[in-house]
Amino acid sequence: xxxKKLTAVLLTAMMTISMAGCGSASQGTxxxxxxxxxxxxxQPAETASATETAEQASGPVELTVTTTFAGxxxxxxxxxxxxxxxxxxxxxxVSDTSATSDETFKTRIxxxxxxxxxxxxxxxxxxxxxxxxxxxxxxVSIDEIRSExxxxxxxxxxxxxxxxxxxxxxxxxxxxxxxxxxxxxTEVLDAAGVAMPGADYxxxxxxxxxxxxxxxxxxxxxxxxxxxxxxWWEFAIFNQQTPDNHxxxxxxxxxxxxxxxxxxxxxxxxxxxxxxxxxxxxxxTDDETFAMFTDGKxxxxxxxxxxxxxxxxxxxxxxxxxxxxxxxxxxxxxxxxFPGKGNRRTTDMIGGLSMGYYITTKAWExxxxxxxxxxxxxxxxxxxxxxxxxxxxxxxxxxxxxxxxSRFNALQVKxxxxxxxxxxxxxxxxxxxxxxxxxxxxxxxxxxxxxxxxAADAVxxxxxxxxxxxx
Amino acid sequence: xxxxxxxxxxIILKGVxxxxxxxxxKYVILFLAxxxxxxxxxxxxxxxxxxxxxxxQIKNLGSYGTRWNDPLLENYIKLFTDPVVFTSLKxxxxxxxxxxxxxxxxxxxxxxxxxxxxxxxxxxxxxxxxPIVISATALGLLFNLIFLYDxxxxxxxxxxxxxxxxxxxKGEKLAIFxxxxxxxxxxxxxxxxxxxxxxxxxxxxxxxxxxxxGATRLQRVFYISIPLLRNVICTCMTLGVTGALKVFDLxxxxxxxxxxxxxxxxxxxxxxYQTMEAxxxxxGSTLAILIVVLGVIISKVTRSxxxxxxxx
Numbered sequence: 001x002x003x004k005k006l007t008a009v010l011l012t013a014m015m016t017i018s019m020a021g022c023g024s025a026s027q028g029t030x031x032x033x034x035x036x037x038x039x040x041x042x043q044p045a046e047t048a049s050a051t052e053t054a055e056q057a058s059g060p061v062e063l064t065v066t067t068t069f070a071g072x073x074x075x076x077x078x079x080x081x082x083x084x085x086x087x088x089x090x091x092x093x094v095s096d097t098s099a100t101s102d103e104t105f106k107t108r109i110x111x112x113x114x115x116x117x118x119x120x121x122x123x124x125x126x127x128x129x130x131x132x133x134x135x136x137x138x139x140v141s142i143d144e145i146r147s148e149x150x151x152x153x154x155x156x157x158x159x160x161x162x163x164x165x166x167x168x169x170x171x172x173x174x175x176x177x178x179x180x181x182x183x184x185x186t187e188v189l190d191a192a193g194v195a196m197p198g199a200d201y202x203x204x205x206x207x208x209x210x211x212x213x214x215x216x217x218x219x220x221x222x223x224x225x226x227x228x229x230x231x232w233w234e235f236a237i238f239n240q241q242t243p244d245n246h247x248x249x250x251x252x253x254x255x256x257x258x259x260x261x262x263x264x265x266x267x268x269x270x271x272x273x274x275x276x277x278x279x280x281x282x283x284x285t286d287d288e289t290f291a292m293f294t295d296g297k298x299x300x301x302x303x304x305x306x307x308x309x310x311x312x313x314x315x316x317x318x319x320x321x322x323x324x325x326x327x328x329x330x331x332x333x334x335x336x337x338f339p340g341k342g343n344r345r346t347t348d349m350i351g352g353l354s355m356g357y358y359i360t361t362k363a364w365e366x367x368x369x370x371x372x373x374x375x376x377x378x379x380x381x382x383x384x385x386x387x388x389x390x391x392x393x394x395x396x397x398x399x400x401x402x403x404x405x406s407r408f409n410a411l412q413v414k415x416x417x418x419x420x421x422x423x424x425x426x427x428x429x430x431x432x433x434x435x436x437x438x439x440x441x442x443x444x445x446x447x448x449x450x451x452x453x454x455a456a457d458a459v460x461x462x463x464x465x466x467x468x469x470x471x
Numbered sequence: 472x473x474x475x476x477x478x479x480x481x482i483i484l485k486g487v488x489x490x491x492x493x494x495x496x497k498y499v500i501l502f503l504a505x506x507x508x509x510x511x512x513x514x515x516x517x518x519x520x521x522x523x524x525x526x527x528q529i530k531n532l533g534s535y536g537t538r539w540n541d542p543l544l545e546n547y548i549k550l551f552t553d554p555v556v557f558t559s560l561k562x563x564x565x566x567x568x569x570x571x572x573x574x575x576x577x578x579x580x581x582x583x584x585x586x587x588x589x590x591x592x593x594x595x596x597x598x599x600x601x602p603i604v605i606s607a608t609a610l611g612l613l614f615n616l617i618f619l620y621d622x623x624x625x626x627x628x629x630x631x632x633x634x635x636x637x638x639x640x641k642g643e644k645l646a647i648f649x650x651x652x653x654x655x656x657x658x659x660x661x662x663x664x665x666x667x668x669x670x671x672x673x674x675x676x677x678x679x680x681x682x683x684x685g686a687t688r689l690q691r692v693f694y695i696s697i698p699l700l701r702n703v704i705c706t707c708m709t710l711g712v713t714g715a716l717k718v719f720d721l722x723x724x725x726x727x728x729x730x731x732x733x734x735x736x737x738x739x740x741x742x743x744y745q746t747m748e749a750x751x752x753x754x755g756s757t758l759a760i761l762i763v764v765l766g767v768i769i770s771k772v773t774r775s776x777x778x779x780x781x782x783x
Contacts, residue, residue: 104727107748114532132531226730280620282731283641292621436530436750443749446732469530 060091061372063363066109067123068101068355072290074309075176075389077320082388086379092372098123101306102228102286103442113138120363120373124172126356127431131166131469139358142170149374155383160353160396165432172356173381177394178305179351179425180231180338181418187332188299192216197336199421201346203239203267206339210276213299220276222298228286229268229445231302233438234350234428237264239341243348243424249433251467253460265441265448265455267341272449282446302338305351305393308411322409330410335418347423353396354431357381392416437466518763521756529752536753546757555729556758559736560765566651566718566737567769570711573655578662579704583692585663586670596667599660607657611724614653618725641726646735650722657721658714662707669703670696705777712773716766719743738762 069079076098083094097119099105106129112118113133122139124130133139142161145152153161153173161170186196192213197205210220223232238246240260250258271277278289278298290307292298294314301307313319315330340346357380363373379385386395392408392415405413430438440453440461447453520535525546527536540546550556578599585595602610617624618640626637640649673696681691697704719739728744729736736744742762746755 103748107750110750111532111747114534116533226728226732279637280639280642282643283639283646284620288620295621297621439749443728446730450732452732468528 059368060093061368062093062095063121063369063372063376064095064097064119065121065123065376066096066112066119067098068105068306069123070098071100072310072313073100073306074312074391075306076309078388082380082385086376089379090372090375092375094376103230103438116362118360118362120360120366120369121376122358122360123175123355124358125354125431126162126164126172126174127354127427128165128434129431130164130171130358131434134164134166134169134171138361139171140361140364142173145359145364145374149378152374152378153381155398156381156396157398161356162353172358173377174353174356174396175381175386176390177351177353178355179349179393179419179422180234180302180304180428181335181349181415182338183293183301183303183307183311184334184336185293185296185299185301185332186334187296188213188216188218192218192299194299196334197339199337199347201337201339203339203341207274210271210274210300214275219278219292219298220300221271221278222289222293222301223277224281224284224286224289225268225272225277225449226282226446227284229442230430231304232268233264233441233445234430235302235338236267237261237429238348238350238426239267239338239344240264242343243426246426247429247432249429249466250459250463252463253456258456258459258463261441261459262455265445265459268445269449269451269455282450296332305415308335308392308415312409312411325409327410333411335411335415337418337421345423347421349422349425350428351393351422351425352427353394354427392419433462433466434469437462437469439465521759524753524756525760527753529756530750532746532752540753546754549754550757550761555733555736555741556761558729558734559738559741562647562650562736563716563738563765565647566654567712567715569651569655570658570715571708573651574658575662575704575707575711577655578659578666578707579697579700581659581663582666582670583696585667586696587688592667596664599663601660602657603661605657607720608724610653610657611721614649614721615725618649641731643731643734646726646731650726650735653725654718654721658711662711665707666700666703669700673699702779705779708777709770709773713766713770716762716769738765 065083067079069075073079079098083096087093099108106125109118109122109124110129110132113136118133118138130139142153146154156173158170161174162172163170164172182197184196189196189209192209193216194209194212197209213220223229225232237260240263241248241257245257248257250256250261252258253262272281278284278292281289289298290301290303290310291314293301294311311333312322312325312330315326315333316322317324317326337346337349340348357377359373359377363369383397383399383401386397387401387403389395390397390400392403392412403416405416408416440458441448444453444458444461448455448458524536526540526543528538528540529536542548581595581599585592620626620637620639620641623640625640626634629638639645677695677699678691681695686694717739718737722735722737723740723743726735726740728748729740738758739762742755742758745751745758
């Protein structure tokens with residue numbers, strides 16, 4: 001009996017102590033970290049190579065890294081290889097939480113920052129989507145990093161590194177550029193008797209071709225409007241504008257820019273009403289409509305340069321093994337400009353360097369991780385790694401190597417050919433019209449196209465949210 | 472066991488003898504304190520902060536917002552005018568009905584059937600219970616493949632039977648059915664096991680004497696099994712209804728953002744969407760309050776409707 005009483009008292013004491021312990025554990029670690037940080041800050045800053053930088057760390061560390069190099073991204077495998085090389089060279093490890101870039105990914109990242117669970121290194125957009133964590137001081141500027149590691153991103157052309165729209169300071173070290181264009185399944189075009197669109201392709205010709213493709217029993221456009229309407233949103237608006245004014249944000253739905261946005265969304269509604277999107281466009285995921293395109297059930301796919309890898313992967317019996325590529329199947333895919341309308345030339349494209357590597361303040365202030373984070377980003381943005389990622393897109397390297405087309409597959413060569421005819425490359429306005437402002441026209445796209453909500457109301461709702469964020 | 476009562480206390484804790492440990496309220500409070508503190512910190516405090524947040528304008532998690540809403544009741548007014556709230560309430564009630572008739576109803580039929588077989592009871596218990604141990608997210612992905620528009624399992628079956636055009640199971644017309652079906656399927660086994668255990672507790676003598684009196688199997692079910700299972704069925708109903716209010720993961724995996732056309736939102740998924748996706752944190756807080764109020768009311772109603780009988 002005495003033992004039972006004693007056990008009861010001890011258990012109670014342990015429960016209470018364990019609760020108190022939960023609260024104090026992190027405090028203790030934090031104090032230790034602070035104590036550790038003092039001597040580390042005195043270390044010399046002159047570091048040359050990525051490996052040397054990594055060696056400054058007290059021992060192997062694990063970095064948490066999040067990027068968009070995942071899924072069907074062209075560089076998913078390149079990323080895995082580059083990470084493995086860095087891990088082998090430094091002895092450090094990477095805990096990777098990369099995911100396909102979409103609105104959910106962006107929301108996840110922003111939420112991670114808000115809840116204090118951000119990664120150590122982040123490959124993310126350098127536009128307005130990063131405003132929240134930039135304003136909160138949760139990422140470190142390139143200048144601040146250079147004050148301690150002078151060689152950081154020194155191989156980059158600083159003029160090509162985009163500054164944050166939040167404060168005009170540069171945070172993200174870019175790797176590869178991007179472009180957005182229209183991929184084409186030429187097998188479907190042939191079956192429908194439609195010619196491959198070229199540099200003078202107009203919106204009216206596009207509508208005509210879509211009708212022919214639909215009449216032939218195919219879906220003209222592979223797009224999931226209920227999931228990823230981004231690309232259509234961007235180009236439909238761009239088609240009402242010119243490269244000079246595309247990055248303007250409207251102040252109301254009925255001002256000049258607002259009217260252009262409304263007209264762009266009305267064009268998407270028109271395409272929907274004509275039945276040019278797949279029957280299940282409102283309930284399908286992007287993966288489903290992409291599969292329709294690669295399976296020869298849809299003709300056009302508006303997407304980004306990162307989709308080249310996905311298309312090539314769909315032509316391989318083993319998506320991870322380029323040796324299994326079915327070259328004949330790949331030859332049925334091509335890429336071209338989005339049909340032009342009004343004052344926008346067909347060859348005016350959307351693209352640029354919209355993403356880059358951030359080092360978070362959390363990693364920067366952790367003496368064990370600081371050098372490793374710098375080392376990691378230095379490795380991933382080195383002269384050797386960047387060209388592997390850039391391929392048929394631009395980079396910000398000072399000494400960009402000459403592109404060796406002999407190493408490209410057929411679709412990459414076609415992409416290079418298309419890019420050689422580009423008349424202008426403009427950034428995406430959605431990168432300036434951040435997250436919650438886009439909800440009414442992105443998540444609301446199905447309601448717009450079926451007529452539940454007018455395009456003007458949806459645009460105005462987004463502008464109202466944008467105005468709120470400026471306050 | 473006699474030493475505690477007879478022997479003098481030997482352990483002294485701050486002047487209190489151990490023999491008084493179960494008599495003194497201090498120790499009861501000591502035992503209750505950790506759990507109570509935990510609830511205060513992680514349930515009640517956030518709940519009251521949530522109420523506060525519903526009156527503020529909050530864009531980011533982890534902050535109390537920049538200013539008060541203008542008008543102060545803006546979110547509560549919106550709650551009554553937002554058509555998606557109405558849709559999500561409608562879907563949640565549909566989910567409750569589906570739970571009662573689908574989960575508990577099917578589980579009851581299955582348990583009665585299994586109770587009437589002599590061998591293989593354990594096998595069916597395992598088979599029916601199995602979906603419970605699979606993560607709802609994995610089940611969502613599985614059902615996504617089953618209901619896939621192009622090359623989905625169901626549409627391929629229908630093609631085999633000569634159906635020419637594809638059915639959009641996740642489209643506007645069928646989305647609710649497609650969402651509810653996997654949820655019902657997942658939990659049937661849970662209630663099956665509870666009901667089956669209840670049936671096992673009914674004395675076999677009752678069945679035997681009824682059989683001697685000439686009662687058919689069906690009569691035995693209606694006049695012995697179901698009446699004696701009343702309390703177990705009531706417990707299942709209460710669990711089912713309150714569980715239906717909290718369903719989130721499987722519907723969200725299959726129908727993120729209320730796809731299509733915000734037709735598949737439940738109260739929980741809509742709150743999550745507003746908070747995490749639309750970044751309308753204060754409105755999400757208001758929806759959370761709606762869910763709590765709804766939960767309290769429905770729990771009360773459920774408990775009074777499905778009140779257990781003390782006569783059994």
